[in-house]
Amino acid sequence: VEDPRQAIPMKMIGHVTSSYWSQNCGRSIALALVAGGRARTGDTLYVPMPGGTIEVEVSDMVFFDETRGRLNG
Template identity: 85%
Template sequence: WEALWAEGQKHGACAYGTESMHVLRAEKGYIIVGQDTDGTVTPNDAALDWAVGKKKTDFVGIRGLMRPDLVAKGRKQLVGLKTKDPKVVLEEGAQIVEDPGQAIPMKMIGHVTSSYWSENCGRSIALALVAGGRDRMGKTLYVPMPNGTIEVEVTGMVFFDEKGERLNG
């Protein structure tokens, strides 16, 4: 480690842990397959349809991507969430509802897939799968918890350096 660290210092390297790596990837909206997605999430649901070849007439999976249930309106889509109180960090797996005053059992419209405190952003950030997520941008949703209901705003998935100026600069 000491030899590796000494060599790295010559090149401006820094040490970091896996939790830091998780926060950094979430700040940029980079997903973890299997955490932010599951077997039901399509590239479009994850805002990754840009990676699917539009000019290709055939490829493995093209028929599946055209199934009516996989292109239906209101599907769960990956979005960002910001808590109204920036100090509150959501629990991963927490359920999301549209109306916190509805009768129990409440209709759940999604869940938190990743959630962190971001020192770069000075606030908590989260990714979530939410029914019709992209159509809910700027809207307030609710996360009912045992100690009270947490208000969240639906946002884009990139929380830090949205325009990519640091990445591409």
């Protein structure tokens, strides 16, 4: 959602399809389908969860090893 303070039912702008713990990044990462897709790179969005709301950043699809140094190492 764009505004975590909006009333329920919240206007959803996307859906998290999967999430994982990334040992390389030292944090959780997730894949999601978001309205506006790549044009939203850098935007802050919010994921409402039963225990509270999580602030997330829309990142580029390649956010680790952007220069592909490990691939071509």
